[in-house]
Amino acid sequence: MTEVKKDDVVKILHTYPLCRKCDMSDEMKQEAMELCVTAAEKYADNYESVSRMIKETMDKKFGASWHTVVGEGYGFEITYQLKHLLYMYCAGNLAICIWKSA
Amino acid sequence: MRPSVTKRTPSKVTELSKELPRHISFLKSRVDLGGGDMDWLRGKVFLKPEDQLQLSEAELQEEIARVLTIHNTRVPDSLVEWSWKLKNFILLPPPPHLVTVLNVPGSLLHKDSEEAKIQLTGGLVVDTPFEEAIVYDDEEEREEEEEEEEEADIEEPEEIEDHKEPEHEHEHEDEEEIEKVKPKKIPNQFNFCERAALTYTNPMREMSTQTIPPPTGIFNTHVFQWTIFDEYQAYFAQQQREKEKERRLPVLQLKKEDVKKKAQIESTALTYRMLQAAKTLERMINQNIFDEIAQDYRYWDDPSDEFKVGEGSLLPLWKFNYEKTKKHDVTDLCFNSRYYDLFAVSYGTMSFSNLITNGTVCLFSLKNPSYPEWICPTESPVMCLDFNEQHPHLLVIGTMDGAVAVYNIMLPPTAPQYRSNDVVQKHGGIVWEIHWAPDTEEGNLAFYSVSIDGKINYWILSENDLALTTVMTLFLDRPPIPGPDGTIITLKGCGTCLAFHPADQNIFLVGTEEGTIYKCNTAYSSVYMRTYNEAHNMPVYRIVFNKFNSSIFASCSGDWRIKIWEDDRMEPLFMFDLGIPIGDVQWAPYSSTVLACVSNDGKVTVFDLNINKYRPICSQQIVSRKKYKLTRLAFNNKLPFIIVGDDKGTVNTLKLSPNLRLKVKPTKKQLHLTHRELEIMKLERLLSFVREPAILPPPKDTRVET
Numbered sequence: 001m002t003e004v005k006k007d008d009v010v011k012i013l014h015t016y017p018l019c020r021k022c023d024m025s026d027e028m029k030q031e032a033m034e035l036c037v038t039a040a041e042k043y044a045d046n047y048e049s050v051s052r053m054i055k056e057t058m059d060k061k062f063g064a065s066w067h068t069v070v071g072e073g074y075g076f077e078i079t080y081q082l083k084h085l086l087y088m089y090c091a092g093n094l095a096i097c098i099w100k101s102a
Numbered sequence: 103m104r105p106s107v108t109k110r111t112p113s114k115v116t117e118l119s120k121e122l123p124r125h126i127s128f129l130k131s132r133v134d135l136g137g138g139d140m141d142w143l144r145g146k147v148f149l150k151p152e153d154q155l156q157l158s159e160a161e162l163q164e165e166i167a168r169v170l171t172i173h174n175t176r177v178p179d180s181l182v183e184w185s186w187k188l189k190n191f192i193l194l195p196p197p198p199h200l201v202t203v204l205n206v207p208g209s210l211l212h213k214d215s216e217e218a219k220i221q222l223t224g225g226l227v228v229d230t231p232f233e234e235a236i237v238y239d240d241e242e243e244r245e246e247e248e249e250e251e252e253e254a255d256i257e258e259p260e261e262i263e264d265h266k267e268p269e270h271e272h273e274h275e276d277e278e279e280i281e282k283v284k285p286k287k288i289p290n291q292f293n294f295c296e297r298a299a300l301t302y303t304n305p306m307r308e309m310s311t312q313t314i315p316p317p318t319g320i321f322n323t324h325v326f327q328w329t330i331f332d333e334y335q336a337y338f339a340q341q342q343r344e345k346e347k348e349r350r351l352p353v354l355q356l357k358k359e360d361v362k363k364k365a366q367i368e369s370t371a372l373t374y375r376m377l378q379a380a381k382t383l384e385r386m387i388n389q390n391i392f393d394e395i396a397q398d399y400r401y402w403d404d405p406s407d408e409f410k411v412g413e414g415s416l417l418p419l420w421k422f423n424y425e426k427t428k429k430h431d432v433t434d435l436c437f438n439s440r441y442y443d444l445f446a447v448s449y450g451t452m453s454f455s456n457l458i459t460n461g462t463v464c465l466f467s468l469k470n471p472s473y474p475e476w477i478c479p480t481e482s483p484v485m486c487l488d489f490n491e492q493h494p495h496l497l498v499i500g501t502m503d504g505a506v507a508v509y510n511i512m513l514p515p516t517a518p519q520y521r522s523n524d525v526v527q528k529h530g531g532i533v534w535e536i537h538w539a540p541d542t543e544e545g546n547l548a549f550y551s552v553s554i555d556g557k558i559n560y561w562i563l564s565e566n567d568l569a570l571t572t573v574m575t576l577f578l579d580r581p582p583i584p585g586p587d588g589t590i591i592t593l594k595g596c597g598t599c600l601a602f603h604p605a606d607q608n609i610f611l612v613g614t615e616e617g618t619i620y621k622c623n624t625a626y627s628s629v630y631m632r633t634y635n636e637a638h639n640m641p642v643y644r645i646v647f648n649k650f651n652s653s654i655f656a657s658c659s660g661d662w663r664i665k666i667w668e669d670d671r672m673e674p675l676f677m678f679d680l681g682i683p684i685g686d687v688q689w690a691p692y693s694s695t696v697l698a699c700v701s702n703d704g705k706v707t708v709f710d711l712n713i714n715k716y717r718p719i720c721s722q723q724i725v726s727r728k729k730y731k732l733t734r735l736a737f738n739n740k741l742p743f744i745i746v747g748d749d750k751g752t753v754n755t756l757k758l759s760p761n762l763r764l765k766v767k768p769t770k771k772q773l774h775l776t777h778r779e780l781e782i783m784k785l786e787r788l789l790s791f792v793r794e795p796a797i798l799p800p801p802k803d804t805r806v807e808t
Contacts, residue, residue: 014334021321075324082317089333095325101318 014092021087028062032086032098040070040090047071047094054098062100069097174199385469392471395419399468399743404759412713414720414761416706419743420471422447422753426479427462432747434486435736440494442740443468444475447753450483450502452733458483463499465511466753478515480507490538490547498549500533506551508563520568522561527570530555535600540607550602552612556594560624574622576614579633595620601645605652613642613657621669634672638663644686650694650781654789658687658699666697666711668789675792676715680707686735692742692763694785700732700746708762711788720762724754 017037022029035057043049051068058066062084069076072093084100181194211218389396399419407414430449438444449462461483464474482501490496496519497509505528507518522528531554539548539560547563556576562569576595585591595614603609608624609631617638621631640660648654653669660683665674682701690696695712704727708720724732725748734747742758766780775783 014338018334018337020333021323023319071325072330073324073326075322077320077322079318079320082319085319085321087321087323089330092334093327093330095330099321102316 017091018089019086020089021085023083023085025083028084029086031061032058033088036086036088036090036096036098040094040096044091050094050096054096058098058100065102066098066100069095071095172199381470381475384473385467388470388472392420395471399741399755399757402757404761407759407761410761412719412761414708414759416708416720416722416724416744416762417757417759418724419755419757420468422466422471422474422745422755423751424449424462424464424474424477427464427751430458430462430483430751431749432733432751432753433484435734435745435747435753436487436489437736437738438489438494439491439739441467442738445736445745445753446487446489446497447747448484448487448499449751450485452749461485461501463487463497463509463515468755476511476515478509485532485534486536488536488538488549492541493547496538496547498536498538500529500536500551500553502532504529504531504533504553504555506533506536506549506561506568508547508549508568520563522568522570527568529553529557529559531596534598537600537602539602550600550610552597552600554596554598554615556597556614558597558600558610558612558622572627573624574612574627576612576620578616596641598641599643599645601647601655603652604647604649611645611655613637613645613659615641617642617659617661619645619657619667632670634667637665637667637674640683643684644688646687646689646697648689648694648785649691650778651785654785656687656689656697658684660684664697664699664709668793671793675789676711678709678718685731685733688735688737688744690763691737691739693765694781695788696762698735698737698744700735702731703727704730704732704748706732706735706744706746706756708758710762710764712784713764715788715792720759724756725752 017033019029019033024032035054039050039053039057043053047070051070054070055066055068058068066084067078072095074095076097078097078099078101080099080101085097086099087095087097090096177197177199179196181196182191183194184190185192211221213219213222398417402417404415404417427449431452432447433450433452434446434448436446438446444465444467447464447466449464451458451461459482461480463476463478463480463484465476467475480499480501482503482505484499484501487497487499490498495510495512497511498506499509500506505524506522508520509515510519513519529551533551533553536549536551539550542548542562549561550558550573551561552558557572558574558576560571560573562571576597578593578595580593582590582592595616595618597612598615599613601611603611610622610624612620612622614620617636617640619634619637619642621634623631637657638659638661642657642659645655645657648656654666654675655669656664656666658664662679662681662683664676664678664680664684664687666676667674680699680701682703682705685700685702687697687699690698693710693712696708696710698706698708700706704723704725705721706724707718707722710719713719724746730748730750730752732746732748736745738744742763744756744758745753746756747753765777766784768775768780772780772783
């Protein structure tokens with residue numbers, strides 16, 4: 001019985017974006033999250049392309065000097081401009097951090 | 103104009119030799135100057151250059167004359183120019199000796215000069231010949247202005263300067279005038295002033311802005327696959343929990359509606375104030391329109407009463423009606439206990455062939471006879487109403503469909519405060535009379551109602567709804583009759599009126615359509631305390647207790663009669679037959695022996711038993727006999743007037759003449775007694791005449807011994 005239960009738990013696969021930390025305005029947040037999901041889906045096999053796409057689009061939309069980290073496991077400490085940080089999980093195994101720092 | 107010291111031309115070679123002796127002589131003269139006084143400098147030796155020309159004394163003493171010529175050595179003496187015309191150099195004339203470096207025209211004039219003279223005499227220079235005429239006019243003014251001009255001396259130099267040139271042209275023309283004018287003062291170093299203004303120079307400022315860099319924050323974390331997984335799990339679990347809480351969301355939406363309601367309440371508060379103002383204005387207008395009636399209402403007494411002993415009259419005052427209830431019958435009237443000029447009128451219908459299916463309750467004030475203060479339309483014709491004594495804002499009504507409702511008249515008449523349930527809590531027929539009962543022990547309000555279904559119900563106003571107790575069912579004292587399919591039905595009397603004993607709140611009287619009056623007690627729901635069989639031959643319309651003696655009550659009926667009863671006495675004390683059905687009878691609040699009734703022929707009849715035991719003291723036609731019937735009547739508790747309602751929705755106000763409201767005059771012995779005691783005594787005295795002893799005591803047997 002316990003084994004069956006365990007299987008049930010494992011079966012749930014979460015692929016939706018999950019925002020972990022964000023201090024953006026609602027509008028910006030929504031746009032940024034959509035962008036991250038689109039990028040992660042578009043370049044599912046190349047994280048560098050994902051981050052490039054996110055960075056370049058964000059630069060275009062919200063002004064220069066955005067930085068993006070995309071990866072499955074990493075640690076970091078960043079200095080960011082307030083109201084311009086988004087740290088989210090995406091597609092179940094990706095952690096994406098984007099921030100602005102001029 | 104530079105005077106050249108020597109002729110110096112490049113062609114003259116001997117110049118230097120000529121000049122040298124001059125230098126020497128100059129030096130020598132310097133030495134000579136020092137002469138005898140310079141003995142202390144004797145040791146001094148002049149340093150001489152090696153190549154200095156050595157001259158003898160004689161040579162040094164030689165005088166060399168200096169000649170100044172106008173010949174300028176700097177000026178080229180033979181300037182030539184190539185002439186293309188002549189194909190030859192031609193000699194140019196020597197350049198002039200005069201070079202103008204700076205030309206500043208002076209503003210000063212010598213006072214002996216021609217111009218100065220003109221100006222001194224005050225000659226004004228005119229620029230154009232056109233203005234000459236003006237100059238003439240100015241001449242006269244100028245004399246007057248002399249003094250001013252002295253003060254304005256500084257301006258003079260400017261004028262002089264400005265007009266210097268033109269003046270020459272007009273010199274001769276002006277001469278004649280100039281001679282006439284006095285000489286002017288000339289500014290000099292003692293008589294001179296200069297005026298100037300130094301303006302404020304704004305200091306220079308430097309403006310600059312230093313911006314604060316946008317605020318930054320530091321964020322650090324680390325992420326692994328398993329942390330991502332854990333976070334997703336935790337989030338999913340939280341989502342599940344929130345789904346369970348979603349039931350509370352509708353509650354939140356309700357709160358939004360509350361906000362809307364609040365806004366509505368605020369707007370109604372504003373319109374309420376407007377209404378108050380409009381109401382005041384309406385009353386003022388009505389007071390003006392009905393001013394005569396208002397005067398009569400308070401101050402007019404029929405003067406003929408003094409000469410008519412035992413007779414009185416009624417003075418009609420205002421008529422109250424409401425446009426929408428013109429076809430309704432006035433089914434009940436009740437004065438408010440707090441505001442003596444406020445009364446409630448219920449509109450329903452008395453005849454059951456009538457097609458009217460709705461009713462209205464209106465509150466009228468004597469201050470506004472033209473329109474009701476408060477209008478409450480109801481679904482069913484209203485048959486009775488009553489104001490609460492202690493809570494004058496509460497009004498209870500009974501309707502034709504057997505329902506009862508309590509209204510708070512301070513609120514807009516949209517919905518009743520309490521309303522009986524249409525299915526389980528209601529009477530089976532018309533509610534004919536309704537009365538507030540004393541508050542219950544728990545402090546709840548309560549009232550009684552009597553209905554045509556033969557039940558007397560006791561209603562308690564609890565927090566949210568009405569609680570119902572049936573106090574009495576009026577079973578007839580007849581054997582049960584067989585029903586439609588084998589059932590047996592006990593016949594019930596149809597209650598039409600109800601009166602509570604003023605002293606003992608448990609005891610009440612019920613009149614029925616059969617003409618029987620039952621004396622009942624709320625404590626026993628199945629037994630009558632007394633039955634007045636055949637009290638009337640037709641339905642009893644009203645039973646009222648005397649306001650002073652609670653054992654006396656009057657009843658009126660459709661059998662044309664008014665009967666006055668005493669408790670515990672099966673036969674009435676008085677009986678009046680008016681020859682017409684009597685709709686309502688009421689005891690006067692001010693006298694123990696006065697009662698008034700309304701009859702179907704449109705008459706109001708007033709009795710005073712103390713004055714006439716057999717005939718009314720007043721019987722007056724109020725409305726047209728053919729068109730109208732009078733239905734109900736009410737005495738005002740404070741002022742001597744009555745209101746009567748008719749079957750066309752009109753309420754008439756009638757003032758009682760002095761003879762109808764006679765009060766007992768206390769004799770000298772009775773001065774200490776109150777009005778109430780006097781009234782009771784009056785009634786008692788009257789009753790003693792009409793009472794027949796219940797049992798005649800047989801004379802005592804006495805043994806006669808012979």
